[in-house]
Amino acid sequence: MLLLAARYSFANAKVRALRARRLTPEDFHFLIQARDLSGFFAYLATTSYQDILSGKNIGGGTSIKSIERSLYAPLFKEYRKIAKALKNPGSRQVILALYSRFEAENLKIILRSIVLGKNRSLVSHLLYPLGSLTRLPWDDLWNCKDPAGLAKVLRGSVFGLAIRHALPQFEAQGRTFPIEVALDLAAFRWLAEATSRLSGKRDKNEARNVLGRYVDILNCLWITRLRLHFNMSPEEIVNYSLPGGMDITLKRLHLLAKSKTTSEFVENIPETMAKKLTMVREWSDFRPAFTSLLLRLLRKVLASFPFHIGVEAGYLLEKELEVQALIATMESKKQKIAPKDIARHVPMELLGEVAHV
Amino acid sequence: MFKAVKLTRVTIQCPEEQISPVMAVLGNMRLLHLIRIEETHLGKLGYVAQVDRKLLDHYDSLLSRTNRLIDGLSPTQPMPSITKIPRPDREIFRLKEVITRIEEKALPVLEKREKTWQEIARDQALLDRLKLLEPAELDFDRLGPLKYATWMTGLIPEENLDRLEESLSDVYHALIPVFRKAGKVVLFAMSLRDDEDVLHRALKSAFWDPIELPGDLKGTIYEVTRRTSKALEGLRIKLSELDQQRKVLGERYGAQLLETREIILLCSQLLRAQKKFGAIDHTYIITGWLPFDLFNELKKRIIEATRGKALIDRVDPEHIREVRAGILKIPILFNNPLLIRPFERLTTLYGTPSYKEVEPTVFLAISFLVLFGMMFGDVGQGALLFATGYYVFRKMFRFMDYGVILMECGVSSMIFGLLYGSVFGFEDLIPALWMHPMRHIDHFMKVSILLGISIISLGFLLNLINLLRQKRYGDLFSASGLAGALFYWLLAGLGIRYIFSENVSPAEILFAKVSAISLFIIMLFQKPVRRLFFHLRKGDKRHRLPKGIGITLFESLIEVLDDILRYMANTVSFVRVAAFGLTHVALFMAVFSLADMVRTAQGQGLSYWLIIVAGNLVIILLEGMVVSIQTLRLEYYEFFSRFFRGGGKPFRPLLGEKAG
Numbered sequence A: 001m002l003l004l005a006a007r008y009s010f011a012n013a014k015v016r017a018l019r020a021r022r023l024t025p026e027d028f029h030f031l032i033q034a035r036d037l038s039g040f041f042a043y044l045a046t047t048s049y050q051d052i053l054s055g056k057n058i059g060g061g062t063s064i065k066s067i068e069r070s071l072y073a074p075l076f077k078e079y080r081k082i083a084k085a086l087k088n089p090g091s092r093q094v095i096l097a098l099y100s101r102f103e104a105e106n107l108k109i110i111l112r113s114i115v116l117g118k119n120r121s122l123v124s125h126l127l128y129p130l131g132s133l134t135r136l137p138w139d140d141l142w143n144c145k146d147p148a149g150l151a152k153v154l155r156g157s158v159f160g161l162a163i164r165h166a167l168p169q170f171e172a173q174g175r176t177f178p179i180e181v182a183l184d185l186a187a188f189r190w191l192a193e194a195t196s197r198l199s200g201k202r203d204k205n206e207a208r209n210v211l212g213r214y215v216d217i218l219n220c221l222w223i224t225r226l227r228l229h230f231n232m233s234p235e236e237i238v239n240y241s242l243p244g245g246m247d248i249t250l251k252r253l254h255l256l257a258k259s260k261t262t263s264e265f266v267e268n269i270p271e272t273m274a275k276k277l278t279m280v281r282e283w284s285d286f287r288p289a290f291t292s293l294l295l296r297l298l299r300k301v302l303a304s305f306p307f308h309i310g311v312e313a314g315y316l317l318e319k320e321l322e323v324q325a326l327i328a329t330m331e332s333k334k335q336k337i338a339p340k341d342i343a344r345h346v347p348m349e350l351l352g353e354v355a356h357v
Numbered sequence B: 001m002f003k004a005v006k007l008t009r010v011t012i013q014c015p016e017e018q019i020s021p022v023m024a025v026l027g028n029m030r031l032l033h034l035i036r037i038e039e040t041h042l043g044k045l046g047y048v049a050q051v052d053r054k055l056l057d058h059y060d061s062l063l064s065r066t067n068r069l070i071d072g073l074s075p076t077q078p079m080p081s082i083t084k085i086p087r088p089d090r091e092i093f094r095l096k097e098v099i100t101r102i103e104e105k106a107l108p109v110l111e112k113r114e115k116t117w118q119e120i121a122r123d124q125a126l127l128d129r130l131k132l133l134e135p136a137e138l139d140f141d142r143l144g145p146l147k148y149a150t151w152m153t154g155l156i157p158e159e160n161l162d163r164l165e166e167s168l169s170d171v172y173h174a175l176i177p178v179f180r181k182a183g184k185v186v187l188f189a190m191s192l193r194d195d196e197d198v199l200h201r202a203l204k205s206a207f208w209d210p211i212e213l214p215g216d217l218k219g220t221i222y223e224v225t226r227r228t229s230k231a232l233e234g235l236r237i238k239l240s241e242l243d244q245q246r247k248v249l250g251e252r253y254g255a256q257l258l259e260t261r262e263i264i265l266l267c268s269q270l271l272r273a274q275k276k277f278g279a280i281d282h283t284y285i286i287t288g289w290l291p292f293d294l295f296n297e298l299k300k301r302i303i304e305a306t307r308g309k310a311l312i313d314r315v316d317p318e319h320i321r322e323v324r325a326g327i328l329k330i331p332i333l334f335n336n337p338l339l340i341r342p343f344e345r346l347t348t349l350y351g352t353p354s355y356k357e358v359e360p361t362v363f364l365a366i367s368f369l370v371l372f373g374m375m376f377g378d379v380g381q382g383a384l385l386f387a388t389g390y391y392v393f394r395k396m397f398r399f400m401d402y403g404v405i406l407m408e409c410g411v412s413s414m415i416f417g418l419l420y421g422s423v424f425g426f427e428d429l430i431p432a433l434w435m436h437p438m439r440h441i442d443h444f445m446k447v448s449i450l451l452g453i454s455i456i457s458l459g460f461l462l463n464l465i466n467l468l469r470q471k472r473y474g475d476l477f478s479a480s481g482l483a484g485a486l487f488y489w490l491l492a493g494l495g496i497r498y499i500f501s502e503n504v505s506p507a508e509i510l511f512a513k514v515s516a517i518s519l520f521i522i523m524l525f526q527k528p529v530r531r532l533f534f535h536l537r538k539g540d541k542r543h544r545l546p547k548g549i550g551i552t553l554f555e556s557l558i559e560v561l562d563d564i565l566r567y568m569a570n571t572v573s574f575v576r577v578a579a580f581g582l583t584h585v586a587l588f589m590a591v592f593s594l595a596d597m598v599r600t601a602q603g604q605g606l607s608y609w610l611i612i613v614a615g616n617l618v619i620i621l622l623e624g625m626v627v628s629i630q631t632l633r634l635e636y637y638e639f640f641s642r643f644f645r646g647g648g649k650p651f652r653p654l655l656g657e658k659a660g
Helices: A002-019 A025-033 A037-044 A064-070 A073-085 A089-116 A120-126 A138-142 A147-153 A158-173 A177-196 A201-228 A234-239 A250-258 A262-268 A271-277 A283-303 A309-334 A339-345 B016-029 B053-073 B088-136 B158-167 B193-205 B221-276 B292-306 B341-350 B361-375 B379-395 B397-420 B441-469 B473-477 B482-501 B506-538 B549-573 B575-602 B606-643
Strands: B007-015 B149-157 B173-181 B184-192 B278-280 B283-291 B311-315
Touching: A002 A073, A002 A089, A002 A309, A025 A037, A025 A309, A025 A339, A037 A309, A064 A120, A064 A309, A073 A089, A073 A309, A089 A120, A089 A138, A089 A147, A089 A158, A089 A177, A089 A201, A089 A309, A138 A147, A147 A158, A158 A177, A158 B193, A177 A201, A201 A234, A201 A250, A201 A271, A201 A283, A201 A309, A234 A250, A234 B158, A234 B193, A250 A262, A250 B158, A262 A271, A262 A283, A271 A283, A283 A309, A309 A339, B007 B016, B007 B292, B016 B088, B016 B221, B016 B283, B016 B292, B053 B088, B053 B221, B088 B149, B088 B173, B088 B184, B088 B221, B149 B158, B149 B193, B158 B173, B158 B184, B158 B193, B184 B193, B283 B292, B292 B311, B341 B361, B341 B397, B341 B606, B361 B397, B361 B441, B361 B575, B361 B606, B379 B397, B379 B606, B441 B473, B441 B482, B441 B549, B441 B575, B441 B606, B473 B482, B473 B506, B482 B506, B482 B549, B506 B549, B549 B575, B549 B606, B575 B606
Parallel strands: none
Antiparallel strands: B007 B283, B007 B311, B149 B184, B173 B184, B278 B283
């Protein structure tokens, strides 16, 4: 334990300091209650997100989509700070692997723009502002003419081989979907490998507790998404599932993919998770329910034994969920949805009980 | 040599039907710089000729046929040089016939060869696929007729195998890993025919890379592999026979094909040049710059070619209004001897001289070689530079000019090596015909300064010539003109007198003072006075003095002081010649000290000589580069800046660059 304390004390202090800047339930309350989008931004400018809004012509030249992406900028700054605070290479690898999910997202945008022949300037507002932590040669990637070129430039990174393996199906199907899935799988495979390579049993177990459960939840959400939006068969869903889960085995995943109704789906979910999902009746309600589930797990981790990588990873995931909730609120404001309806889509864990309002 | 070739502007008028022979003559003469008719008043009125698109299309198509034959036959003959350009409109018939005849002989062989190549590629790909599947020991006689089962072969990423297995757990299936290769598993997958769709979907989502096999394979995989290998062997023999035939054809027709391509390129270029011509009704007008001496020859040839149906006229530049007004620039055609010509590259790197300027290449070449030799004087290293230059000259066609420069620098270095008595840094092998730089540092410095004064003075002289040729007489009184030159020579003379005799008489000092003050006053007031004259000539009665005369005077003072300071700085700058000459010797001393240390420790063995050789190589590379840069710097900043304004237009002869 002393060893773990020595390894994580600085990073842990950093996380505590950063966490103090997160949005409070009161912040979310006022953001949801804002009269319109400009009111929303006026309040947001009083929070830790104020730096993002400075210099942006909101409602003028700057599009909402590009503001959405820039809301992620603090998250990536914190990725960098935490990665820097971690001196142990194994622990840092876990954070970098977690970060690589966003690199995969940007790679997908480049891939689509290459295949559709779109100019860089047309899609650059869709890119995540990854900051200085990324080591991928982005300018070279933009100069690629086809996915094979991307694979060549990415040779040596986890994504190069993934794209190369997906190329035959990209050519056979004539769409970017196989490569996009391969990029996601590559990032999560790296995460699983980095977790399993951690030294120390406790560190590894705590990391699996956070990241393995996170992957389980994502897999459940993917199943609903692939079924509802992509109309995929169970055998396809199983093959597209993310590696590195904890409680959900391949067999259980297959059962979940075959579930015809929401109740059947809940029945096939492991007991520890299912207890919190018994109220779900609609497929679309799974998302907020799983998000709440994840947030509760993260809160628990952040409040317990502090010296393990699960704290750093957990904090970054919590921050990511905060940004997602913020974006959902902003989008709802843009569509002029009533505050009480917005509140239904923001996890209760973020809203809390604001007594004085 | 000291000025560009004298040019004259030629205008040719000929009827439409005679344009082809005229173009042939122009092509053969080559030394005509066409003026785009669009840039003249005729062009602005819209009298611009059209390119004969139909004929050009014929040439383009013929070029692609010729290129196909050349690519196919890969001739090894040297590139022919075309001395006589034919008439494009007549030549096309002959060229077509030549190419058709060669095509009749060569195309069947080339097509057969191409087909054989494709068959080899196909069989080789099949063989590669079969090799991957060999460990599965497939028997296509048994797999082919299966009615209720379906099978597939391919590769999947190794890490996807478990998920693929699970995804197929609801159907009867078999997944047989054949072997693993670069993170992938070669897989034989089988299921009931009723579940074929499930198998397909599962494989597809597991990133399946199918190994396609033809449907008509018979026998075991070993038998198929054997048959394919044998077929491949037969195809390779056939290919080598066809290669032999191709070689024979290449030897027979190669030279003819290369010559044909050159002619096609030249004719196409001539036809494209038509867009620079003018046309009024059915008459073509061609205008351009030609060396004055070639005019009579051109006139004779065109009259002969058109049987007197063309009019040819010339106007000298000084009689052209646009030239006098500075609207039309006369191109510059250099005229330097063979050994000086490569230095034209260094001149044009700075700028292209204008027609009325002194062409400075010859001065650049001589001073460059002297400065380089002084800084890099060594017989042995000079010989090595010469040898490197010779190699570049012979082997690297594109850098031939630099090869010549390197050879000349080598010779200069050898001459100064003899004067310094240095062979690869050894100063005791030959006697110094002049001095050992390290032993006569003061003398070396003085010589460098003298050389600097000479080069700057030459710059002044060339500038005076330029001013006179360009009729800029007013500038003679400026700091960069005659007044400035006299001032510089006065100070330089005084300095030289002091350096060499250390005794300057009071009368000389008084003369220098009076002259310098007078010249300074002339330089200072020349600009305001010229402005005043201009003002008076304009006849502005309202103001006695032009506006801003005070500022002009102040500007003039600053300019004169700046110019005088620059002359001094430029002269002192030449001390670097001695400095780098001494550095060269100092580097040798360092190498010899190192070698001596090794000799003391190990004796005069291999290590001693290795250090001498490596040291010499380092000096050649490092010092050679530094000296070249410094020499060029002295040329450009200290010498050219005195007189060279540039802004000229290079002469671009017709057919200077190949089309296509």
